[in-house]
Amino acid sequence: MRLTTVILIASLVQVSAATFAQRITLSERKASLENILKEIRKQSGYDFYYDRKVVVANRQIAINVKDATLEQTLSKVFAGLPLEYTIDEKIVVIKEKMPSFLxxxxxxxxxxxxxxxxxxxxxxxxxxxxxxxxxxxxxxxxxxxxxxxxxxxxxxxxxxxxxxxxxxxxxxxxxxxxxxxxLIIGSSDLQEVTINKGYYNTTQRLNTGNVSSVKSDVISRQPVSDILTALEGRVPGLYISQNSGIPGGSFVIKLRGQNSIGNGNNPLYVIDNIPYNTTNVLQSGIAGANGAINIFSSIRPNDIESIEVLKDDKSRRINKQIIIKQIIMATYKNGINGAISGKVGNVVGATCRGIAYLRSLPETIKAPTEKQINQRLKFAVVMGWLQPLLKIINIGYQILSGYKTSMNRAVSYHLTEAVVGDAPDYQIDFKKAIFSRGELLVSWILELLCLVNAVLSIKWDNGPASAFCNDDDQASFVIYNPEKEAFVTFTDVATRQQKEAVLQLPEDFAGDTVHCWQHFVNAAGDAVSTSVYLGEVMVG
CATH class of the missing domain: 2.60.40.4130 (Immunoglobulin-like)
Incomplete structure (x- = not known):
């Protein structure tokens, strides 16, 4: 009887071990090693510890296993690679394989x-x-x-x-x-660059005038909804300032300074060889933001092939009536990769997310609807609030950017999730604001305390070390003062392992309430954690 009991218990233990043993099924071709390790982590529950310099992110792996054990899967993953691994409890340590004497x-x-x-x-x-x-x-x-x-x-x-x-x-x-x-002398690309100079095209080699050109690839990368805004800082001698923060509002534009008293200082706009009277468009009470809207507000930046700014006397060939003015010329895209070629009437080839389609050129400028105005107000609130954090957001949203820029992603999230209130008094819900979104683990806050002389003390604790929670992850903080409408950012001020950061705030913050966020960036700078709202604190 006793022998039967012992055999029965041993059988149950074996069945239990087999039941709880994790089996892995993978079928990947040309997948990165890091992505495969993440998938194994999900299926097995084992954490992986490795140095990113050793595990190259773009190394391509092909694997096909079904109901395999962890050891069998790892053996196939690392076959032929200069890497080796050891398993310690629930952690897999990966390191570079040391070459043998032979x-x-x-x-x-x-x-x-x-x-x-x-x-x-x-x-x-x-x-x-x-x-x-x-x-x-x-x-x-x-x-x-x-x-x-x-x-x-x-x-x-x-x-x-x-x-x-x-x-x-x-x-x-x-x-x-x-x-x-x-070595062979390289051929110059000056002959290949085409410049629109009005009613004729020329090349960079033959161009004798002062022309600045901004191409579609530069325009499409800017997190803006207006073409004129995309020109800021990219055309020498061009001063651009929007009259209000509302999208679609009119601009003050000066090219090479104040150059006229009687004829105005706005340049002449030419869109697909059609001149527009800027005095009527920008200043004569068309309903919109601040009583005026700009001509480019109805044009999607992605539909523009190039913008040329003619600065010198060469513009007289086009602009004979107003000799003193310079010219800003915009050219629509004519066809997308051959899918839609040419332009017929007021229809032109355009693209959206890589798909070619036809769209109509703007014929009239209509007053925006109430819904459009409210959306523009929200957009202005979000853009005005996030703009000072461009560097933080470019890193924090890099993993999600895709065909959109990091700022586009951040603006889209805050427009739908973090804007509260009724028009026109829209505000940001600080608790829902997120400046960084990623896969690294967050830490839990133990202390958020403001000391004397505007010194902020923050303490936290971490989970167990893993590929998503490294000791050398750098802690960054965002501090916002609503009363002064000012941000203060602290990047890479402490490692995750230090579990504490002491931040010196500006002295004029004393007596104000500030809001705080924290996120982590790994040592390589290509992985982040989702930012966490720590709360608000009174500055002493």
Whole structure:
């Protein structure tokens, strides 16, 4: 009877162990190693600890397992990789595989000391050319004779040779002496850049006037809803200032300063070769923000191919009646990757999220509806509040950006989730504001205390160390003072392991109530945690 009981208990233990053992099913092709480790973490419950410098994020892995154990899965993942792992309880530690004595001997025989000479097409030596070993930090600069020497190069490596004005060249480093390596002079792209100068086009090479051009790739990357705003800081001599914070509002624009008394200072606008009278459009009481709206407010920035700003006397060829004015010209996109070519009447090819479609050119400027005005008010509140945090948001929303910019993502979230109140008194709900969104783990706050002399003390505690909770993660803080409408940011002020940060606030914050947020950024700067609202505190 006792023997039967012992056998029965042993069987139950084996069944229980088999029941609770985690089985893993994976089928991936060309997936990054990090993504595979994250999927294994989800299915197994095991945490992974590794150095990002060792586990390269863009390393591609192919794996196909079904109902496999953790050990079987990891063996297939790391097969052929210079990595090894150990399992300690529920943590998998990954590190670089140390080469064996035999591997070091083989590596020594596979390395060569390579030398050569870089010359031009005429045979003259090129001094100062850069010669680097592809994928490594080894490099050399050619001397006055064009010669270079690099020691300890793997014979299977590729040498990358570059010099200003010449086409970059790659050669195999399979010999100790490579002889003369000839670089070819690079063709200039000045002939390929097309500039719209009114009713004719020219190239950068033949252009003799003072023209600044902003292309569609630059415009589409800006987190703005108005084309004129995208020109700020990108055209020398162009001063742009919006009359109000409401989207669609009119602008004060000066090109090369105050240049007229009687004819005004607004430049002439030409959209697809159609001139617009800026005096009527911008100043004559068209219903909208501050009684006037600008001509570009109804045009999507993504529909514009390029904007040219003509600054000098060359503009007289187009603008004969008002000689003193300069010209800002916008050109619509004509076709998207060949899917929609050309333009018919007032219809033009455009694109949205990579999909080609046809859209109509604006014919009239209508007064915005009440719903549009309210949306613009919300947008103005959100943009005005987030603009000072552009650097924080560019890092905090980078993992979600995709085809949108980080600021676009942040604005979209706050428009739908963090705006409260009724028109026109919209406000930000500080508890719902998020400046960073990511996969790193957050910490729990133990203390938020304001000391004397405007010193803020913050203490926190962490969960167990893992790939999503590293000791060297950097803590950053955002402080907002509603009374002064001012932000103060503190980036990389302490590591996660330190569990404490002491922040010196501006002295004029004394007596005011401030709101605080915290988030973490990993050492590589490519992963973040979701920001956490810590609360409000009175500054002493």
């Amino acid at each position: 591997d070091r001997i083989v590596s020594a025989f596979n390395t060569v000391d390579t030398r050569g000479k870089i010359v031009g097409e005429n045979g003259a030596p090129i001094a100062g050319a850069n010669v680097s070993v592809k994928g490594t930090s080894k490099s050399a600069i050619t001397d006055q004779n064009g010669s270079f020497y690099i020691a300890g190069v793997d014979e299977r490596s590729i040498l990358v040779i570059s010099y200003v004005g010449y086409v970059t060249k790659e050669v195999a480093a399979g010999a100790t002496s490579l002889g003369n390596i000839t």
